Amino acid sequence: MSARFRTDPEPDPVYVELVSAMFDIEGSTWIAGLIFTGLGLYLAIALNDPITAAITLAGAVVQIPRIFLLRRFRRFRRAAGGTLPDARTAATWELRYSLGLILFSALLSGLCLRMFAIGDPVFQMLVVGMMFGFCSGVIARLSVRPLVCGLALMVTVVPIAAAAWVTPEPHHDILAVGFLLFLVAALGTVRQGYDAARRHITTAQEMSTVARNDPLTGLLNxxxxxxxxxxxxxxxxxxxxxxxxxxxxxxxxxxxxxxxxxxxxxxxxxxxxxxxxxxxxxxxxxxxxxxxxxxxxxxxxxxxxxxxxxxxxxxxxxxxxxxxxxxxxxxxxxxxxxxxxxxxxxxxxxxxxxxxxxxxxxxxxxxx
CATH class of the missing domain: 3.30.70.270 (Reverse transcriptase/Diguanylate cyclase domain)
Structure with missing residues (x-):
């Protein structure tokens, strides 16, 4: 269970740094969980809807182990001397994080789908706003792992776009197209962010190697x-x-x-x-x-x-x-x-x- 989520075969030291960057997001994870839980509770009470309440409860429960995973990773990295020991270990942590992210993305999408099924435009507007905020955070924080980030975006957006498309009102067709265009643009931004992060880490590691190693023999200086x-x-x-x-x-x-x-x-x-x-x-x-x-x-x-x-x-x-x-x-x-x-x-x-x-x-x- 340690295969990499990757689009390109990064060198192991670069891959380890990219995975480590995924875990520096505890603050935004807390915020996403609080917004989801708060809005979900408001909708469940306002609609007196047990399905909305169940989705909200599930999302809150999923966020708890995600936050503990982030803290556990930081302790593990600190005990290992500030970095992960190898690419296999990094792949294991990446898989653990990705499973929680994808599950939370699916629950957020499920809450949006429930609001589209109920049909109240005000409630739809609230959950769509939350969805855009969540996706923006995913793009900003997780583009260092483009496949994981892309999966989270698609799990979140594609079901909502499909729900909007099958809704009878004509303006929902426009909304569905807008969702899909947003997804396409988001995936492009993720790729650009990943390329920039990879170049930055590669350059930093090359400079560090030059600073630490004798250029002729490759031994330490x-x-x-x-x-x-x-x-x-x-x-x-x-x-x-x-x-x-x-x-x-x-x-x-x-x-x-x-x-x-x-x-x-x-x-x-x-x-x-x-x-x-x-x-x-x-x-x-x-x-x-x-x-x-x-x-x-x-x-x-x-x-x-x-x-x-x-x-x-x-x-x-x-x-x-x-x-x-x-x-x-x-x-x-x-x-x-x-x-x-x-x-x-x-x-x-x-x-x-x-x-x-x-x-x-x-x-x-x-x-x-």
């Missing part, structure tokens, strides 16, 4: 490393982490002899090799021309630090393929272990850098 490090949460079972500061040995001769494009090729291959040894919880960043930092997290025992540093060193041993042939580049590594509950990244980097200096003094391709 210093800013991205700092952000990712702040999200690391030590656990009682694995309360420690380690910082490994790596400096390439023999890289400058590659640049001098073969040129900077060859050096760039080596750096991208270094990054690719680092990715192969990282666990999902580890971090890797390029923090200088030929300097890399690896965060090993979590660490359960201090002996794991030296073992992982040796794994890092070993992944640099094999030759690198450039246009002119093969070249060899090694690395010296300085490591430090953090045991404090809230370790300071700058202090850890400084300690690892000092250990790196000691390793360099001891000889190339050394781990300290």
């Amino acid at each position: 210093r800013f991205g490393l700092r952000q990712a490090f702040a999200r690391i949460v030590p656990t009682s079972a694995a309360p420690m982490l380690a910082v490994h500061y790596c400096d390439l040995d023999g890289f400058k001769p590659v640049n001098d002899r073969h040129g900077h494009p060859a050096g760039d090729v080596v750096l991208t291959q270094v990054a690719a090799r680092l990715r192969t040894i990282l666990r999902p919880t580890d971090l890797a960043a390029r923090v200088g021309g030929d300097e890399f930092v690896v965060i090993q997290s979590p660490v359960r025992h201090g002996i794991e630090v030296a073992a992982f540093a040796e794994t890092i060193r070993a992944c640099f041993v094999e030759p690198y393929v450039i246009r002119a042939g093969e070249v060899r580049v090694g690395t010296s590594i300085g490591s430090t272990l953090a045991t404090a509950p809230r370790p300071d990244l700058d202090r850890l980097l400084a300690e690892a850098d000092r250990a790196l200096y000691v390793a360099k003094e001891a000889g190339r391709e050394t781990v300290e």
Whole structure:
């Protein structure tokens, strides 16, 4: 039950942001529910009509879990660090929200149909005004998910347009055509709103990626490393982490002899090799021309630090393929272990850098 409601296949990060935007509407949901309930009660009392009362009661009941769903989503998102963890989770939340929205749309349409069946033009005018207000809110708030928004609009408008069309009075034909033209225009507006929101989110994410990542290797830069490090949460079972500061040995001769494009090729291959040894919880960043930092997290025992540093060193041993042939580049590594509950990244980097200096003094391709 987690298939996406979509018209276009958005990238997962964009899709997650679009779904999250659906849930920032608790205020308007309250207002829609109060207007529906208040007007429905007025009509039910004025007409002494049990069917109108039943529709009103059902609409009020449906709004209660919708509001609780919005609040539950906010708590879930906050516990997850401010964003949904993946597209599958987002799809599940989208489905939950959509079911409540479509059901409420159907009940609102049902109230309008009841007024058309009764035939009083004043009451018809009241419910049609409510219908237009509801649809306008749906367009403004939910165009980020065009299929869900479009379904809600059609469930609301199409039955009312059909009821107006079959009503004997001639002016109701004009009203029915007006409803359908409104629906067509509304769907066009929804598409435009979705396209604008998607472009905005895509651009923002691209800019964020550029700000956090090294453009050559795709690894984190210093800013991205700092952000990712702040999200690391030590656990009682694995309360420690380690910082490994790596400096390439023999890289400058590659640049001098073969040129900077060859050096760039080596750096991208270094990054690719680092990715192969990282666990999902580890971090890797390029923090200088030929300097890399690896965060090993979590660490359960201090002996794991030296073992992982040796794994890092070993992944640099094999030759690198450039246009002119093969070249060899090694690395010296300085490591430090953090045991404090809230370790300071700058202090850890400084300690690892000092250990790196000691390793360099001891000889190339050394781990300290």
